[in-house]
Amino acid sequence: GEDVEQSLFLSVREGDSSVINCTYTDSSSTYLYWYKQEPGAGLQLLTYIFSNMDMKQDQRLTVLLNKKDKHLSLRIADTQTGDSAIYFCAERWAGNMLTFGGGTRLMVKP
Amino acid sequence: NAGVTQTPKFQVLKTGQSMTLQCAQDMNHNSMYWYRQDPGMGLRLIYYSASEGTTDKGEVPNGYNVSRLNKREFSLRLESAAPSQTSVYFCASSGEAGVTDTQYFGPGTRLTVL
Numbered sequence: 001g002e003d004v005e006q007s008l009f010l011s012v013r014e015g016d017s018s019v020i021n022c023t024y025t026d027s028s029s030t031y032l033y034w035y036k037q038e039p040g041a042g043l044q045l046l047t048y049i050f051s052n053m054d055m056k057q058d059q060r061l062t063v064l065l066n067k068k069d070k071h072l073s074l075r076i077a078d079t080q081t082g083d084s085a086i087y088f089c090a091e092r093w094a095g096n097m098l099t100f101g102g103g104t105r106l107m108v109k110p
Numbered sequence: 111n112a113g114v115t116q117t118p119k120f121q122v123l124k125t126g127q128s129m130t131l132q133c134a135q136d137m138n139h140n141s142m143y144w145y146r147q148d149p150g151m152g153l154r155l156i157y158y159s160a161s162e163g164t165t166d167k168g169e170v171p172n173g174y175n176v177s178r179l180n181k182r183e184f185s186l187r188l189e190s191a192a193p194s195q196t197s198v199y200f201c202a203s204s205g206e207a208g209v210t211d212t213q214y215f216g217p218g219t220r221l222t223v224l
Contacts, residue, residue, distance in 0.1 A: 033212075040218075041217055042114075042200055042217045043153070043202075043215040048212070096213070098153075098213060100153045101152050103152055
């Protein structure tokens with residue numbers, strides 16, 4: 001695993017969609033993950049996508065993977081104030097090693 | 111099931127002091143991990159243990175030691191704490207049967223070294 005990059009901050013209004021982006025560099029990644037971290041808490045797995053998939057939908061969450069560009073995104077539909085948190089993408093390589101991005105802080109305004 | 115538990119939740123040390131961070135999991139996982147989280151840098155792997163009796167260095171092992179005491183417990187020791195080790199420390203475990211072999215995280219230990 002090498003570098004995983006994310007933008008630092010995203011602000012949206014309640015009810016809008018949020019899109020959090022991530023780029024990674026290791027083409028041998030097998031799985032890519034999205035974790036959510038609420039203030040003062042550990043990381044909670046939100047969803048994951050296998051590297052041979054293009055899209056995965058799970059209720060309000062949609063993950064898109066562009067393997068050619070090594071770009072991963074997480075779309076949250078109908079964003080709620082409870083979605084305010086830091087979101088980390090992570091790539092899995094070499095067995096079960098994870099490399100994390102720096103995290104994107106999502107702020108949802110009422 | 112408590113999942114992954116960590117003690118203590120908070121700790122303040124003076125430079126040069128030593129301490130051990132404790133981690134336990136009740137999910138019968140084979141693998142356990144220690145990460146540190148610094149602002150804007152995501153999580154960086156300090157040490158991991160792929161199975162009971164084995165430990166390996168991660169990305170940032172200097173200044174730390176670990177012990178895999180048994181399948182449940184994995185401790186992280188700071189022998190002589192330095193201000194650069196001020197961070198939030200997370201323990202994780204993985205190894206359930208299934209495709210993703212997801213890592214599950216504890217709530218973290220917030221360490222300040224003065």
